[in-house]
Amino acid sequence: MITIHLNEQPLNIDENVNISQLLHQENYPQIGIAVAINQHIISKSNWDDQLLQDGDNILIIQATQGG
Incomplete structure (x- = not known):
């Protein structure tokens, strides 16, 4: 297990988890x-290849509608 911070909340996950798997696991x-990840935007085309590391800070920003 490794510990990451997802939207400033600590989260324990298995090793060798990529962004796509994390999003599925957390229902995003x-x-x-x-x-x-660590203040660097990750292109969606790289989500399957980008493995998360112990201590990573993950920020997920969801688009909202408004006006």
């Missing part, structure tokens, strides 16, 4: 969001 949609 795959569209309409942006993901940053």
Whole structure:
């Protein structure tokens, strides 16, 4: 197990988890969001390849409608 911070909350996850798996595990949609790891935006095309590391700070930003 490793510990990451997801939207400033500590979370224990298995090793070798990528962004797509984390989003599925935490019930986030795959569209309409942006993901940053340690303040670096990760392109959606890299979500399957980007493995999370112990201590990573993950920020998930979900688009909202309004006006």
